[in-house]
Amino acid sequence: MAMKLLMLVIFFAIMVSVGIYARKHATSVDGYVLGGRSVGPWLTAFAYGTSYFSAVVFVGYAGQFGWKYGLASTWIGIGNAIIGSLLAWVVLGRRTKVMTQHLNSKTMPDFFGERYGSKALKITASAIVFIFLVPYTASVYNGLSRLFGMAFNIPYKYCVIGMAVFTGIYVILGGYMATAINDFIQGIIMLGGIVAVILAVLNGQGGFIQAIKTMAEIPSDVPVTMGQPGAFTSFFGPDPLNLLGVVILTSLGTWGLPQMVGKFYAIKDEKSINTGTVISTLFAIVISGGCYFLGGFGRLFDAPELHDEAGNMIFDGIIPHMLSTLPDILIGIVVVLVLSASMSTLASLVLTSSSTLTLDFLKDNVMKDMSEKKQVRTMQVMVVFFIVLSVVIAMDPPTFIAQLMGISWGALAGAFLAPFMYGLYWKGVTRAAVWASFAAGVGITVLNLFFHFIASPINAGAVAMVAGLIVVPVVSVLTPKLKKDRVDEIFACYDEKVTITKKRSLEQN
Numbered sequence: 001m002a003m004k005l006l007m008l009v010i011f012f013a014i015m016v017s018v019g020i021y022a023r024k025h026a027t028s029v030d031g032y033v034l035g036g037r038s039v040g041p042w043l044t045a046f047a048y049g050t051s052y053f054s055a056v057v058f059v060g061y062a063g064q065f066g067w068k069y070g071l072a073s074t075w076i077g078i079g080n081a082i083i084g085s086l087l088a089w090v091v092l093g094r095r096t097k098v099m100t101q102h103l104n105s106k107t108m109p110d111f112f113g114e115r116y117g118s119k120a121l122k123i124t125a126s127a128i129v130f131i132f133l134v135p136y137t138a139s140v141y142n143g144l145s146r147l148f149g150m151a152f153n154i155p156y157k158y159c160v161i162g163m164a165v166f167t168g169i170y171v172i173l174g175g176y177m178a179t180a181i182n183d184f185i186q187g188i189i190m191l192g193g194i195v196a197v198i199l200a201v202l203n204g205q206g207g208f209i210q211a212i213k214t215m216a217e218i219p220s221d222v223p224v225t226m227g228q229p230g231a232f233t234s235f236f237g238p239d240p241l242n243l244l245g246v247v248i249l250t251s252l253g254t255w256g257l258p259q260m261v262g263k264f265y266a267i268k269d270e271k272s273i274n275t276g277t278v279i280s281t282l283f284a285i286v287i288s289g290g291c292y293f294l295g296g297f298g299r300l301f302d303a304p305e306l307h308d309e310a311g312n313m314i315f316d317g318i319i320p321h322m323l324s325t326l327p328d329i330l331i332g333i334v335v336v337l338v339l340s341a342s343m344s345t346l347a348s349l350v351l352t353s354s355s356t357l358t359l360d361f362l363k364d365n366v367m368k369d370m371s372e373k374k375q376v377r378t379m380q381v382m383v384v385f386f387i388v389l390s391v392v393i394a395m396d397p398p399t400f401i402a403q404l405m406g407i408s409w410g411a412l413a414g415a416f417l418a419p420f421m422y423g424l425y426w427k428g429v430t431r432a433a434v435w436a437s438f439a440a441g442v443g444i445t446v447l448n449l450f451f452h453f454i455a456s457p458i459n460a461g462a463v464a465m466v467a468g469l470i471v472v473p474v475v476s477v478l479t480p481k482l483k484k485d486r487v488d489e490i491f492a493c494y495d496e497k498v499t500i501t502k503k504r505s506l507e508q509n
Helices: 002-025 029-037 041-052 055-103 108-115 119-152 156-204 208-216 240-256 258-266 270-295 315-323 328-362 372-395 399-425 431-451 457-478 484-495
Strands: none
Touching (some): 002 156, 029 156, 029 328, 041 258, 041 270, 119 156, 119 372, 119 399, 119 431, 328 372
16 A cells, blocks of 8 residues: 555656646746647657546446457557547648648637637637536546545545646646646556556466457357357457447547647647657557457456446446456556546646637637736636536536536537548638538537437447538538638648758659
8 A cells, every 4th residue: 555655646746846847838828728839749649649548448448348349349449549549640730730820729619710710610619618528527537436446445536636636736837738748757657557457467367368268258248149159359349330430439539629639739840740640659559459458358357246236237347346456566557557547638628628718718708808928827727617617527427417428529529520620621611511510510419318319329429420521511512612812821821831851851853
């Protein structure tokens, strides 16, 4: 216990020290929200990855989908790495940096307002961010409750408050730069921790080959496989179609999440994008691939205490139960690992929410003529507000909020992904098409919450994203175009001449 507590004390001390160090970068709006748009590749790549993967993934998703799909759940991690990281950086990274800097937009709602010339779009987008990010923020705490109970016997509410306080301190002090530096430190912990945990868990099952052999003998409870053994070690698992829905939501979803895309606003230069793409992809392979691979062995740890009174599996208990047999030092590493993942995601969500509310809603609408200093102070106050609000929700989450947490990715990405991506590449996107995408993304996920026309909320989120990708071009063709001169001026940013070395690009003969 002393060793585990010492690890936590050191961890929190480092986080606060980084916040104090990063104060010099948080004196302006650009510095506080985007680190002065000069963040290097390693910090940006790790900030992207650690914001992507939290306790929700490590404890909740890995346990749930590992149980349902067996070792095939590793495909989710591979999809996260290829679609959610590699392709996201390749497709969105450079153009996001160039256009948002040209438009001087600091948030995703601000981008919609400037790109499509509509203050109403900007305010509506900020409302969507607020409504769907706060419950997701609260959900980040839930993944920690069982782990802390298992490792320390500390009541859930105390770990929630402790995590919130320390995250708040370094985000308020140092803004984005403190978050990015701490994300790098937390990412290193996550990389080492997940490898150590996988090796320890498999070793406890007689090694990798023996664990596979035992898994292969478990009969499937998915109707389509008719109960034959081996489904949980097969290439695509017992339920490939629903597995595909999970891959789409958790991978393509990052393309439309403001806390993820915002990382591209802050990156430094061309070299940083190229290097960051590789680092971010490798990070996702190890962390996400490792989490789902570990979860794939969940059925080897089935126990009566993992089922409720009706006999239903309590998915959030699977990973903590798997880890409860590890040595104390490894349990301490796991707790710090999940705490790292959760605090980095929480910091990113809180910073995104506070900056969006301040810059896109309060500024020029509620509070006129806000100075640079007042904007920074307001964002710091909003950080406290969002942390307190998320803690209140996390303490006693009602059923509706719990459901809302599951659909937040679907609603946000369903609304934002298509108009953001198309808006970077295509001059023909219309204002009506953006409104249609907002309506389709939020409408599909929220209506499904009440009417359940799509059985799985995960699949509903995937449908919402695909719907936006279809709706935006169709509506754009049928509705009035934006003013050509303004659109041409926006896209002129891509044609500006730059001088680079031959190391980066070869000249034509």
